[in-house]
Amino acid sequence: MTTRYAHILKPLHLGYTTIKNRVVMGSMHTGLEDRFYNYPKLAAYFEERAKGGVGLIITGGISPNRQGWLLPAGGTMNTLGDVVPHRLVTHAVHKHGAKILMQILHAGRYGYQPFVVSSSPIKSPISPFKPRQLSEKQILQTIDDYARTANLAKNAGYDGVEVMGSEGYLINQFLSRHVNQRQDRWGGDIQNRMRFAVEIVKAIRAKVGEKFIISFRLSFLDLVHDGNTMDEVIVVAQALEKVGVTLLNTGIGWHEARIPTIVTSVPRAAFVDYTAEVKKHVKLPVIASNRINMPDTAEEILASGQADMVQMARPLLADPYWVSKTATNRVDEINTCIACNQACLDHTFKNQRATCLVNPRAAYETELVYIKTKRPKRIAVVGAGVAGMSAATVAAERGHKVTLFEANNEVGGQFNLAKVVPGKEEFHETIRYFKKQIQQTAVDLRLNTKVNREQLEREGFDEVIVATGVIPRALKIEGSQAPQVLSYAEVLRGAPVGLRVAVIGAGGIGFDVSEYLLKPEHQPQPQSIVDWKREWGVDQNANYVSEGGMQPAEVETPIREIYLMQRKTTPLGAGLGKTSGWVHRAQLKKHAVKMLRGVQYKAVTDEGIWINMNGQDQLLRVDTIVVCAGQESVVEIMPKQDEKTLAKYHIIGGAKLAAELDAKRAIRDGAELAAKL
């Protein structure tokens, strides 16, 4: 078969071994790594990706010792006993011809536990624990620990290790002045600061021999004050090459950086220039990373010679078969990672198992299983939002005969609103994916059909899944029927909005709508990389001389004056995702959105809206009031409890529970129910 993706599919020969294509599944901590009894699940998770055709897999981070734990009792490899469960993983992956590296990650001062250590005793802003400074003896011991761990990984059947030297973890804490303020041979100029990294690689190479892959993830762009310059990055890259690193992987931004690096509003392939710059100065294969999620982007990076491999972690959670679909020209079947972080990184940071919003089977491969049914049923699904589409396509895939009713002229429900929010363009992809699934699983889709119970009963369905979703909650105060009061749905569908706006409700949607209103009109295209870097203060020059690659941000004057309000007295946006909420808060702050809390809404008049704050009534002079006050379930089709029906009724998604409605629960609800029918 001819393919448009020849560069992605080209093998990479390393002399003693060959990686079958250029796709690397990057390291992603799932939480399964930390307990030996979860390794059968971890093996199934990786096996699915290996089966899906990925060339190289890198595991979640495993610590070389107790001081290096990211979380208390995190995954560690420092005894022979630790090796045993890992053999399940390496065996499962090798069965399908993929290679696998174990990532060795010492968290340093990012550890969320009391034993933390670092190059200097400086607390990080993202952990409450102040690190102890490593002594010379402890540094040498840590280097030994890395080498022993790498050797144990070899014993466990791994094809190599990846040394995590970026994202602000321990090695990065030595490499950059941001943390390293030592005066001894491990601190000072770059030759000294990189000694720790170089000695680790030397020690590993000496222990494991030549025929074992060592990937090094190096920070190509620190995005923190006192971070390295590109010249310094290149010096380190060349030194690492010299001591035996096999692959050089791109790291972008420390976890504490206040510039986003992976969320959905970061343009695709935004950082590939820095990878290309490093690649010019080394001979070893270089891996590009961050916000690469679809084959066209990956192919362009490889074809233009900017990198030798492309790394994707989240996109392979979203679709384990990304590579095989690419190889067989079935790109429109890819379940695209929308970079929301809601079910992967946000879970990791809450110490929950990582999974994926668009693929609830990720890391649940042995628990959420879609078995072909022996007794096909006639199933009606009412509502083609993401909950309904998920239920319909899983049920149909299992062999049921499914009819999907949708009152509107398109599928997608709330995702049709989300996709017009600037920076959320990726949400288009989920709708495209489900449309294709509907077609492929032969779901009978009936658009523009507001079905009622009589019709459902008449058609003789065995089961009815009610996925009728939500409607926006209305504001019920004096004057709230006035035409200048709009729901968020009306605004996101294009209703005209004045230049002074009050947004009522500061949940995810209040933030989204405020961002949407900052710009003059809806921009159908994602922001360009140049504009995005300018807005966030990232150096446009790949050979940057600024500290950590940062420049002063240039913020465009917003066209509207916006008040974002809530009744609670807690900070606005406190309930947003851990890894993305700060980006939304920063974005609104930069654009001078006024955030008011502890607000009581009194009345809407021709002049604006009367509110009460701190016991004082005041008038906000605004032209438009946008209500983002949550939602109410639409359940009219659901039978009452004692009502007799021919079909069995089930309710899922927002129709079941409007409060805390979210796409993650909606898609999972649909899939879990359909897996059982």
Ligand code: NAP
């Ligand atoms: P939400 O998060 O529940 O927020 C609703 C907001 O309305 C709150 O600020 C609430 O604050 C206020 N409110 C509730 N009842 C009200 C009433 N009767 N009158 C006035 N204000 C009222 O809901 P959402 O913003 O609609 O988002 C829905 C879901 O979509 C979220 O749970 C989230 O999962 C998802 N989502 C997430 C994101 C994201 O993370 N970036 C973006 C979009 C959507 P007070 O009660 O304090 O006034």
Ligand code: SF4
């Ligand atoms: Fe991507 Fe969101 Fe899934 Fe994470 S949860 S893998 S960011 S789609």
